[in-house]
Each structure stands twice: as C-alpha cells, then as structure tokens.
Amino acid sequence: MDDSSPTSAVARLTPRGAKTRSRIVETAAELIRVRGVGGTTLDDVVSASKVSKSQLYRHFEDKPSLVRAVIEHVGDRKISGERERLENVRTFAGLRRWRDAIVETNALQDGRYGCSLGSLANEVADHDWIARLKLQELFTAWEQLFMDLIERFQQDGLVPASADVRQLATGFVAAVQGGYVLAQTSRDVAPMESAIDMAIAHLQLLAMADERALEGLKA
Template sequence: MTTIESGSGKRLTARGAKTRSKIVTEAADLMYVRGVAATTLDEVVAASGVSKSQLYHHFDGKDALVRAVIDLMGQRVIERERDALGTASTLADLRRWRDALVQNNALQDGAYGCALGSFASEVADHDAVARAALSQLFSEWQGLLMGVLRRLQEQGALAADASVDQLATGLMGALQGGYMLAQTARDVTPMATSIDMALAHIESLSAR
C-alpha cells in the first residue's frame, strides 16, 4: 500500500492523504471567506464530508488545521507570484502584475483581501508557529519583487544606487495596504492607487 508523509510527520495512505487534503481545502475556502475565528470545526466537517474523528485523526485541533491551511494558501499565492514575477524584468511587467492583482480582486469588489494578509491579521498575535510561517511566505513574496528590481538595475532601467530591498518593502506595503483599503471600501480603486504610487516612485528612480 502506498504511503506518503503528512505535514505532521505521520505516514498516510493515499486514501488518508486524500482525506486530509479535502479537509484542508474546504477549511481554506471557509476561512478565507468567513475568517479564521468565525469558522468552526463543525463547519469544516460538514463542508468536507468527513467525520469529526477523521478530522481529529489528522489534526490535533483548530490551530493545527489553521497552520495547514496557511501552508496551502501560501503555496497557491507563491506559485501565482512566481508565474507573474519569476521572469519579469521591465516596468511594463510590473504594471501587468499590478493589473492582474487588481482585476482579480475586483471580481469580489475587494471583499476578502489578500489571503495571507487576512490570515496574518487573525493569527499572528496568538500563534507563533503560524506567524513564523506567514513571515516566511511574505519574505519569499518580497524576494520575488526584489528579483524584478535587480533585473531592472542590471539592464540599466533602475538607478544603480537604488535600494531594491527598500523598494520591494515599500511595494509590498502598498500592495497589502491597498488590499485592506479595498476590503473595507468594497472597491479596488484604493488598491490600484496605492500600487500605482509605489510603481511611480520606482519609475522616478529610473537610470538617466
């Protein structure tokens, strides 16, 4: 019988892994829309179609499930950002990245914000393990932005003395702040404006 390693180190059969994956996927969908605190384990059980004993076989409690959800959401976000930023090397590429994020968030009128930012606001203060995982994910995301800015410098499109670290931090801050403003306003315009301001600053540092 084929077995695989679970995130907790347990050996799972293929069937067990499928059950665990279904639990995490359904929990992720619920927690993203409803929030972590508002999502109960009973709701996860009902949505995933498993028994409560099956859920507790895979997770010791809600904190463990939330950490698994963060891993899943983080994987989705980082894969999306790698696709968008991994080979980006021009300001036009960054604008296309901005357009894709804003347009995607507009589908729900900005209602749910950034998946990672939403989880960070709910769990960072009381779960050090989850906070560390989210911090690592944000660092990886910011690293992708730094990679684009470094390529701009290498091509002479960004001043050699510009700090790619600081610019990437500012761009990430504009993005996350924009997500929050859009979420509260139910309008992506503040998000678009925030990112545009950051990109305009980067463009102002173009090598002359």
Template sequence: MVTTAGTRRLTERGAKTRARIVAAAADLMYVKGVGDTTLDDVLAASGVSKSQLYHHFNGKEALVRAVIEHMGEFVINRERDALGRVSTIRGLRRWRDALVQANALRHGAYGCAIGSLASEVSDHDDVARAALSRLFLEWQGLLAAVLQRMQDAGTLPPEASVDQLATGLMAALQGGYLLAQTAHDVAPMATSIDMALAHIESLSAG
C-alpha cells in the same frame, strides 16, 4: 505513502482526505475569517467525519497552520509564475493589473489570502506568525528579484536599494488589499500600487 509537513505518513486515501479538509477550511477561513470558522463548519463543508478530522488534526490551531501552508503554496506559486520573468516597469504594471482585476471579481471583499490570515493569527500563534513571515519574505524576494533585473538592465540606477523598494511595493500591495477589503472597492488598491510603481519609475536611470 505520502509524507505531510509533519512526521505522519499517509496512505493515498488519507492524503486525499486531509487535502479535502484543508481545502474546505481554507475556503471558509478566507470568506468568513479564522475566528468565525468552526470545526463543525469544516466538517459540513468537507463532508468528512469528526473522527477523520481529528485523525489528521488535533484541533483548530493545527488546522489553521495547515491552511497557512496550503494558501501560502498557492499564493507563492501564483506570484512565482507571474513575476519570474518580469524585468520591466511595464511587466510590473501587468502584474498589478492582474491582481487588481482578480480582486475586482470579489469587489475587494476578502483581501489578500495570506494577509487576512496574518491579521487574525499573528498575535496568538507564534508558529503561524513565523510561517506567514516566511511567506511574505519569499513574496517580497520575488519582487526584489524583478527590481534587481531592472537594475542589471540599467533601468534602475545602481544606488537604488532593490530591497527597500521591494519592501515599499509589498507594503503598498498589502495596504491596498486592506483598503479594498474595508471599502469593497478595488480603487484604493489600484491607487496604492500605482503610487509605489510611479516612485520606482521615477528612479529610472534613463
């Protein structure tokens, strides 16, 4: 038996069906947007029946919340792997390069997976907004941890606020994603992050 984020306990087969529905919905909502993705779209993409979908989700709102959990887990795990051992400005620049290059493969078309969700659902679903807020705070915390390691190593001066710098870097990243999405060009994203990193580097105690 598998326990989902709610109270329902699923068989292994049921868990696989649910995961297939969520994965299909996540792909569709990332490309088409939440508003333009219908449950019929999800049924067609996942290959499940309507009764199976409604067995796991009582409507689109519940499915969107599951997509947020799914995409959030993917993004945070990726960022944890990328940032977990970074302790230098050079390491942050490698992190920047990886994100920009990955977005360049899509010509900046879709933006940040969780940022795009936030722009669509935050105003009308407080549960989803709170979940997204926690994800952004966790991501920002990973950046703050990098900056703290730099400060501990003497790269950043002790008076520098790692939390404020992490907030600025996250804002530059998300703003860069949005600019890349609207322009279908990753150049604004690269510039935005570069400016934030240049500011952090300018504070170097060395």
C-alpha cells in the same frame, strides 16, 4: 528532517489519507477565506468537507494545527501564483500588466475578502507564534520575488544600481497589502490601483533621477 514535523507526517499518509487531509485543508481554507478564522469552527469544516470528526482529528489535533495547515496551503498557492506572474517581468510595461492582473482579479468580488495571507496574519499572528513564523516566512518569500524583479531591472538599466533593493521590495509588498485592505473596506479596487501605482511610479522616478544625474556628469 524531524520525523515529528507536519511535512513528515503528511509524507507517511496513505494515498487515501492524503486525499482526505487535502480535502479537509482545502475546505477549511475556503471557509476561513469567507468567514475568517474566528467565524469557522471545526464542526463547520467537518460538515462542509463531508468527513467524520474522527477523520479530522486523525489529521489535526486541534483548530490551531488545522489553521497552520491552511496557512501553508494558502501561502504556497499565493507565492506560487505571484512567482508565475512576476518571474518574467522585465519592463515597466510588464510591471503595469502585473498590476492590472491582480487588481482585476481582486475586482471580481469588489475586493471583498482582501489578501488571503494578510487576512490570516491579522487573525492569528498575535495568538499563535508558530503560525506567525510561518506567515513571516511566506511574506519574506513574497518580498524576495520583488527583490528578484528589481534586481532584473537593475541588470537591464531600468533602476539605478545604487537603489536599495530590499527596501523597494518591502515597499511593494506593503503597497499591495495596503491596497488589498483599502479595497476590502471600500468595496472598490481604485485605492488598490493607486497604492500599487505609487510604488511603480517611485521606481520610475528613481530611473529618471539617475538619468538626470548622468546627464549632469556629461555636461
């Protein structure tokens, strides 16, 4: 691994330094969640995290480097949470329970802040290519979770073996992201429910079409 990489730099920190860096990133992530990247300054982060400017600059040379660390922090937490929710889903009933869980969580603040990853992508993808590549990596990891789920459905005979797994997984990520945006703008999670329901219904229709095709072959 390149010793100049952020991961290597973090690994070289003392326990105290690592704790300070973590506090800065977590504070910045919360400020950015509420105010956005453009509405959050380094002075805001210094004040809210109760560190000095010299401490902040010891860990981050500028705002883009801090934002990249926030993306990694938020993204890893998001993917970890989605993995935990999705990894044991093997039925359509389980898939609907997953849908209920993320909608209910988003409803706690009336969809106010949208998806943490989607919001970051909207703000930085066109201005920071390093951040964009990290976001692409995270969305690919999220898509992979849906690919794994759909492959399990195929193994259990719930989805036709001929189904395009990657296309379906991309559709699920798009439905979730679109749902977050619609809920955020309307302050109502009903559009999010509808968007995800459409993705689930499509999977069920594929299963039904496959069953009809098999019945036709037997007739």
